[in-house]
Amino acid sequence: MTHPPRVIVVGDVLTDVVAVLSGPLAVGSDTAAEVRLGGGGQAANTAAWIAAQGVDVTIVGAVGEDEAGRDRVAELDRAGVHCAVDRVEGAPTGTVIVLATDGERTMVSQRGANLRLSAEHVERALAAVPDAGHLHLSAYTLLDAGSRGAGLRALAAARERGLTTSVDAASAAPLRRVGAAAFLSWVRDVDLLLVNADEATVLAGGLDPAAQGRALSATARRVVVKRGAAGAVWVDRTAPVSVAPARRVAVVDVTGAGDAFAAGLLTAWLAGATPAAALNRATELGALAVSTIGARPRP
Secondary structure: OOOOEEEEEOOOOOOEEEEEOOOOOOOOOOEEEEEEEEEEEEHHHHHEEEEEEHOOOOEEEEOOOOHHHHHHHHHHHHHHEEEEOOOOEEOOEEEEEEEOOOEEEEEEEEEEHHHHHHHHHHHHHHOOOOEEEEEEEHHHHHHHHHHHHHHHHHHHHHHHHEEEEEEEEOHHHHHHOOHHHHHHHHOOOOOOOEEEHHHHHHHHOOOOOOHHHHHHOOOOOEEEEEEEEOOEEEEOEEEEEEEEEOOOOOOOOOHHHHHHHHHHHHHHHHHHOOOOHHHHHHHHHHHHHOOOOOOOOOO
């Protein structure tokens, strides 16, 4: 095992408003909840969890020229994340309202300044961190036309610089909107593709997880299918399938669990861990994430 190289994470920086509901949502009426406001965004969350593992990490993203944007960058700075975050004039910092209940969460999103992330900013940010060894892309950047150029440039620039690459498929609904064929063409030949069960079904059909992984390995060199309480599956083009069970913990809030999983997986894999060991670390951090409210590691 070696110390992982610096990781560049490209994607959304958001404000999360997380409401952990006391019971089913009473539509048209009131539902009691515990509400937290703080930093969110798939890329920013993953970067924070990577930093918490003692690995150097840079976040490349965009926020508005507003108080929320300043707060989000300050939080990441305190968490040990190097911020290459553009301040976009005339656009608000993105916000997500998260309704969490019964081990599931529903998100209502305003991506705001994240839609204005530019290929030029990504190019400058990558050039400024010559010690980077890996680039991780949140696919939200690819799934909206406004930021797609930045996501595509991030992957291309990483390859030009000899970095390994990974992509988190992000969310099933926008994947359906852009279509599996288009998305898979954008992420072709990445070193590692992370998908949850719903995303795997959108991209590979209703197969069993190992078969979904094998189908997607025609596009990505390695595929990890995250299955929540059922664990995770690692499929490599040139190696046997690895399977890991989930950790058994009391679930408080699943917000950010996939981001913590990604951070654990990447830091272990980049340090030279076997697929089984990398999955083990990923499920460990995912379990830690679901046991508390919010998407970020606690100080």
